[in-house]
Amino acid sequence: MKERFLVSGGAPLSRSGKGDGAKNSVLKLMAAALLAEGTTTLHNCPEILDVPLMCDVLVGLGCEVDIEGSTVRIHTPAEVSPDADFDAVRQFRASVAVLGPLMARCHRARVALPGGDAIGSRPLDMHQTGLEKLGATTRIEHGAVVAEATALHGANIKLDFPSVGATENIVTAAVMAEGRTVLDNAAREPEIVDLCDMLNSMGARIDGAGTSTITIDGVQALRPTEHTVVGDRIVAGTWAYAAAITGGDITVTGIAPRHLHLALSKLKLAGAQVETYEHGFRVRMDGRPKAVDYQTLPFPGFPTDLQPMAIAIAAVADGVSVITENVFEARFRFVDEMQRLGADANVDGHHVVLRGVDRLSSTDVWSSDIRAGAGLVLAGLVAEGVTTVHDVHHIDRGYPNFVEQLRELGAEIRRVSDSKHAAN
Template sequence: MDQFVVSGGARLRGVVQVAGAKNSVLKLMAAALLAEGTTVLTNCPAIEDLPLMADVLRGLGCTVAIEGDVVTIDTPAELSHVADFPAVSRLRASVAVLGPLMGRLRQARVALPGGDAIGNRPLDMHQNGLRLLGATMTIEHGHVVGSASELRGAQIELEFPSVGATENLLMAACLARGVTVIENAAREPEIVDLAVMLTSMGARITGAGTSTVTIEGVRGLTPTTHRTVGDRVVGGTWAYAAAITRGDITVHGVNPAHLAAPLERLVRAGARITSGEDWFTVVMDRRPRAVDFITLPFPGFPTDLQPIALALAAVADGHSFVTENVFEARFKFLDELVRMGADARTDGHHASLNGRETLSSAPVWATDIRAGAGLVLAGLVADGDTVVNDAWHIDRGYPRFVEDLVSLGATVVRRAAPER
């Protein structure tokens, strides 16, 4: 287990390039199961979850090669429908193979996945949607199990705009007979990215990026080459890093429209922002003003940036009120922030923070990907060296995190944790 040692006091300045989105590329890899042949994905991030997803696909019969930012997936004519091996249990995104397996093979047995401990993420909507398409779905001995003689188009209304359920049902419906309409669908840019790839494979999809997605089933799909959309969460992390450290950072590789809500909060906090088609610059030359945050599905403020927003609130001038509406366990992060002297308290899915100009260095523990990044950013404005333990969480979502921080002027060292 590695740890990061973060020295406080640096103002981050410079340019950073963002790679493809973690929340997209893993689902794009799963979509390759829908077509026999060679699928090529470019602009893929060098994160720990990528080889894990490659192992999931290999376990189903694919050949997967990762070279730089390119992932090549050879999908055979004969696939296994059983995803039950170590990589599945370690990776939440492995559930994304459920839709493609049901769409192509009409059967699937997928071990219930692992992932970040950020709250309850049941598969009810995935299963209920597949049932409406004609499948029999059960949970048996720690697996989600599905079978169908055929899948037929259906009208599906999601109880909540779940990204995972929208993705699985979108992929399954591509090879169903007839027309499927998904109401209250997730609208995230990663959904649009998946739909663009599926359309290039021969799928017929309209409405991606809106709350109503229509899929006209086709008999078969063909492999494609696709460029992964830029990672808005990583881009947002760098935007908030500039504000927290009173710095000046230009971010390339992300469409600023995908970060409209987070960037708007930074403007309210006092940042100056300029932007182009796939870049933006955040300049903060004063202590940020306190602002409130409410996490919501896209186009609202993303839950993945909530820990980063809490780090900003901890050092802002004034009182901030943060409401978490997506994952109930996200506030575990605050326990670690309080170790660093943050004046914060929680009440259910609300958090209240009185900002302090400087935090105190302390040993802290990352509990998930975004919490880990938030603790590193908090360490940049602490009064000494902060040790962030369990750095492997950060590796799952942020490629070259230490290298990029150092290039922006931070003093951050990665080292092996001492034996206990």
């Protein structure tokens, strides 16, 4: 059943709340549970659609999975199936995270090419090259990536780009390889650190997570563990930009502000008052935001996942902003929907120039991915009238209880279905 959000503009958002566990971490941690026989327990898991999807993937590989609130328990058998070529895998991008663990456990894997957000090309060539350096042969056939190895051995690997997914799969494959692996130009995201922290608690020997060089000394076996998922910096950043765009006052706890350093710094330049604490931050905005330029880069640069929020605030800022997208080439399809809302935006290659308007105007818009959907809702919060956001299943994949959380912040938003029955 298709659902949509009705968003009424005009209300400043306020109040405080605790952030959720990170979508971009929990799914990879769940996949890493394949590395150890026994029960791995994850706490602070976000209640998003992708978590039960990953549960389906793990069940298809032979695990038993229990979800109780924000806790997920994964019971991994002594032998797991190397075949992840089924429908659940194709429904979201993070499913490819099982490739590395399956190679470590089984020395072979068949993983359906994943689906997910329509934000541009995300090939698996760096994943394949990394596994081949570790001693595997790989190929793409019949819509799946296939990898096989007699044994895995340590290697020196340098990524062409600090890909998060390739870093994760290489690390999870190398943790049980013979010898030492040195991975250069590795992704530095906090979610990579979270994964490596969990792997080390399972008995892995990983050093350098959070830097561009990660060293992995292979071990013979890992043990199950209990781990708390890191806070979601993208959801927290969304609330920060919601405060700024609506002239509100929002405090978020359960997140390390250093994970959002550049994103919060940009809000200061836009005129917001930003206070940071050890485990949280507060954002207040009085009046219209000022125009600010943004360019997305891998961590610690400005997150590509917050680019739609940057465009939303730039659309109503005082002055001209230039947003440059350096990570995903198709992310600017979101701009078409912003133009529907009255944004003065022009795309030129991987740049978009926005001349801020006093206020946006409501209409029907469509989500193309998780973050674009959230960005459209933020835009709707400062549009005159009621904005209808369609295809909100994308948003549900990345934001727990999105409507309820926005309502608690003071937003006028409700979820309705095509059956005409209102919900929430």
